[in-house]
Each structure stands twice: as structure tokens, then as C-alpha cells.
Amino acid sequence: MAGVTLNTVRKTYQGGVEAVKGVSFAVPDGAFCVLVGPSGCGKSTLLRMVAGLERITSGEIAIGDRIVNEIEPAERDIAMVFQNYALYPHMSVYDNIAYGLKNRKTPKDEIDRRVREAAKILAIEPLLDRKPRQLSGGQRQRVAMGRAIVRKPQVFLFDEPLSNLDAKLRVQMRVEIKKLQKAFGITAIYVTHDQVEAMTMSDILVVMNGGEVEQIGTPSEIYRHPATRFVATFIGSPPMNLIPGEMMADGHVRAGEAQFRLPPHPFAPGRAVEVGLRPEDIVLGQSENAFPLKVDFLEELGATQLVYGRLNGAQLIAQVPSGSVAEAGGTLSFGIAAERLHIFDPATGRRAV
Amino acid sequence: MVENRHWFFRLLPHVVLSIGVFIVAFPVYVAFVGSTLDAATIANGQMGLIPGSHMFENYYRTLFVGTAGTTRQPVLAMMLNSFVMAVTIAGGKIIISILSAYAVVYYHFPFRMAAFWLIFVTLMLPVEVRIYPTYKIVADLGMLDTYAGLAVPLIASATGTLLFRQFFMTIPDELMEASQIDGAGPVRFFIDTVLPLSITTIAALFVIQFIYGWNQYLWPLLITTRDSMQTIVIGIKKMIVTQDALTEWQLAMTTAVLAMLPPVAVVILMQKLFVRGLVETEK
Secondary structure (H helix, E strand, O other): OOEEEEEEEOOOOOOOOEEEEEEEEEEEOEEEEEEEEEOOOHHHHHHHHOOOOOOOOEEEEOOEEEEOOOOHHHOOEEEEEOOOOOOOOOOOHHHHHHHHHHHOOOOHHHHHHHHHHHHHHOHHHOOOOOOHHHHOHHHHHHHHHHHHHHOOOOOOEEOOOOOOHHHHHHHHHHHHHHHHHHHHHHHEEEOOOOOHHHHHHHOOEEEEEOOOEEEEHHHHHHOOOOEEEEHHHOOOOOOEEEEEEOOOOOOEEOOOOOEEEOOOOOOOOEEEEEEEOOOEEEEEEEOOOOOOEEEEEEOOOOOEEEEEEEEEEEEEEEEOOOOOOOOOOOEEEOOOOOOEEEEEOOOEEEEEE | OOOHOOHHHHHHHHHHHHHHHHHHHHHHHHHHHHHHOOHHHHHOOOOOOOOOOHHHHHHHHHHOOOOOOOOOOOHHHHHHHHHHHHHHHHHHHHHHHHHHHHHHHHOOOOOHHHHHHHHHHHHHHHOOOOOHHHHHHHOOOOOOHHHHHHHHHHHHHHHHHHHHHHHHHHOOOHHHHHHHHHHOOOOHHHHHHHHHHHHHHHHHHHHHHHHHHHHHOOOHHHOOOOHOOOOOOHHHHHHHHOOHHEEEEEHHHHHHHHHHHHHHHHHHHHHHHHHHHHHHOOO
């Protein structure tokens, strides 16, 4: 068992493209760390550097106490689950799971015991003699997991492992992966662009953008206190509304027809800010920080409905219990608790309050 | 839709196909009939389309005794020569091209693409183009009248390298990375993963190259002078002498039929692998 530490890790490709620009964070032993970000943000590159599949341009990666920069992937004591599973197509499920152990000269009976044990945990015992092409997507996913757990590595690495599964199976596997990781107590680094996976699975969530870390924290910290405008809009669905506003002399923020009362803040009057409101924090008919909204459009989600309108020139979405708003066209009054407001500095994109 | 056509249009494809089969198969049938007759029947021009009664005698003489004329070599020995040559060419080409393709695709060495293009350019230089210098080299190395001299110059080929390269590029990188993490080095990855996945490509290349080697005419004609080294294709040519009366046509026909059998056998045997390759898209 070991944690993973990254210290100003950089990756510059030939030709000067910087994929990862000096990333530092630590994953404690046994934690489930999710790297999330839009495509091209460097999260997969970072994972592949931990795996040893990409060279590290500068900086250090340590697994446990050992710096692994110059260590071969096979020697790093990691196991990786790939997006397309990367099962050996000509080998049976059994051989697929056993291959890593065979290459490590594990005794035959030991291999057999461990493969069967892993198969039992994953409920794929009846499939051991099949070839990967005879398996469904979910079963292949399990075999790929089997290949990872059979080695009992120090670290699990997952590269968007659920993106090829259908929605229902994804939810199911998500829970299972998390359960397995907890049961084994093995440190995991999981790359995804799916924010639901990111929120539900992680102990530590690392939000990346443009090769840099935007924020590191627990999922609820990141949801409650996004450090930047990017994190605010990336985590949460529907995304946080960002409304341009201006600081008033009395400490309020004016955003078009709305006046938001803020908790204590350092801003001088006249300063331009961006007010962030989570759609689910906006309450119909609440008097605190009330503002009128002309309903342009309604989306019914079953339990809730999404109300689309415009505030101070920007689109605003409110998520309210289903049936609250009967039809589009009217103007209704919405409100939001002061402590649920997020204020960003439009110049730097960073959180102010 | 296609099934519901008028009877005439349903018949038409069959007619066309039958004509095609007839055009291809008839000469083969004539050769077979020729190989079952005696010399006199063919020589006096009364050869019919019914097989004669000399089949066993003709095949026995051809395989184990040889003609009375110029070659005087049993055809079995020629077939052996041809077989050794074809298998060496096919096997050698497969080994060389699979290794060079593996190097070009999976290793990043300086001038990798230059190496690939050099191999590629040799497509434009078949033996016929470089026949004199090649002959000179083979002669200087003392390889005239040897199996090595017959096969080695024909082994080098870009087609195989190209075919394997294209195939390797379809193998997902993830497989290589998974192997790396599973502790398999480049050699293990080649033996455990690339080779098993390439089986159908290897089979395809073997069939093509075996037939290519078996049918070689110009190169063996140049390189072999001893009767004991001649291949069956050369043998057929030598049996047909210009003075018509001396040609033992029935034996020449027998030889021709025998010359067809190994390539046919290879195609039939390898066909199973082909079909498997088509049905089971591994990877």
C-alpha cells in the first residue's frame, strides 16, 4: 500500500506543446482520487505519466517513498484499467487475468489460486474459458478489473474505464469499482470527464483545465466552494449560472433587476464582479435576495423542472420542484440565500467570496 | 428484390459464371486427359476428351523415372526442389518482413521513416529489374546451383513488410501498454500478442508467397544448370522440345498436372485460416 505524490510534474511534447504544466498534489494511501476535466486538459497524460507510459519532462512522481520517474511501468507496482479494456483478444479470460502474474514468474498454483479468487470477487467464474470477443461490454470491464486486482498492486489507475458502457451499467460498475477499491484499500487514481462519476467516486477530486490543476478538494468542498469560475461551471449539472454584476456603495451587488446582499467582502464600490448561482439553490418565491425572472422556456425532468430566463443579459437556469411553474411566458419572483451566492472576479476568474 | 426477378435474369448469372468456369477449367481438364493417354494417341492427333488407361503408368514414370528426352530427371525430385524453394521464399519473407514491420511500427529509432521508405522503394525493383547484379552477387558468393541461391535473392520483399505494417497499425496501442504494465518486454509482446494476432495475415502471405515461389521461372532458369537442381516449372519447359515428335506429351501433361497440385493444396489448406480470419475479427 502506498500513496502517490506528484511534485511540479510537467509534460512537454516534442514541438513544444505543454500538456501538463507543473502539477503537484498528493493522494494519501488508500484514497480514491479522481482527475476530472474537459478533453485535452492533460488528465490522461498525467495518469499515463504515473503509469510510466509517458516520460516525465520535469518534476517528480513518487509511489510510496520511491521516486518512479525512471522506473519501468512493470516495476512500478501499479495496475491500469484502460478505456477500451485492452484485453488480449487471443487469450481466454483466465489467461488475460493470469498474464501479468505469469510474466512475474509467479508459481503456477499461486496464479491459479489468485485468478480464481479474483474471478469469484468479480462474479466472472463461469467466463474464465471464454475469449474476450464472446463477452459483453460489462463483462469485459469486469475482466479488465480482474486483471488489475489479481496483481494486488500498490496503486490502481483507471483511464475513463466506464465511458464505453451504457448508462445503466455505468452506474452499476461505478458503485462496484468504488466498493472494490474500498475493500482492498488500494490507492486509486481515476480519470474521467464525467462529473457524476467524479463527484460520486472520489475521496479527493482534482479538477484540471488546460494542463493545470484548478482545484483540489473533497467533492463537497469543490461543489460548495469552487475556487474558480471554471470549476464552478464544470462541476454541477445544470452548470452554475454566472451573472455579471457591479458592487454598490451599500455593499450589495447589482445585477440588472436583481440586488444581491452579500456576506462580508473586500470589494470596493463600482467594481465589476460575477455572481454565481447554482440552479438548485434558486428558490421560487423566496424573499431573501428576490429577483423577478421572465420565464422563457421550461424543461421537465420528472422530479424537478428547469426554468430558463435571462438576468442582466446572461442566461439563468433555476431548478425547482416539478409543477412549480405551469407554463413559460410569465414573470415570477425567485430568491436565493446569501450564503449560497458565489462571487468571482471577472478579471482573474478566481473566487472572491 | 434481387430474388424476385424474371427467370431469365435469374438464369443469366449462372450462365455467365458457367462460361467463366468452363474457360478456366477446360484446359486443365485437357491436361488431365492428356496425362492419362499413351504417346501415340496424342501424337497422331486423335486425342479425345475421355481419359485413357495409361494414367498409372504415366504418373509412375513421371514421378520416379523421368522422360527419355532431355531432362531425364524424375519429376518427384523437381517437385522437391520447387517445394524447398517455395517454402524457403515464403517462410523467409514472412520472418524478415514481420520482424522489419515490428521494428518500423513499434520502435522509435533515428531514421525510422527513412528505413521504411527504403524498404518501400524496393517494391519498384523486382528481381527481373536487378537480375544481372543479383546474378553476379550470387555467382560470386558461390551460390549457383544451390537452394540458397534459388531462394535468398527472392526473399527480400517490401510487400510483406507493408502488409504487416498496415496490420500492426490496427492493433490498438492500449494492448502494448497493457503488456508493458503486465511486465512483458518487446520480445514477449511480440511472441505473446503480436504473433498470435498476426496468424491470419501470416497465412495469407504464405499462400501468396508460396505460389509466387513455386511459379518462379526466370530466376531458377539462370541460377541452376545441374539437372538435379531444376524446378518443376523449368522441367516442364525442358520436356517440350522443339521437334514435336520427340516430345513425350503425355509426360509433359502429367508434369503440368503435378505442378498444379501443391499450390492448390496450399490454397485449400490455408483457406480455413482465411475464413477464420474473416469471421473472427480478433483485436
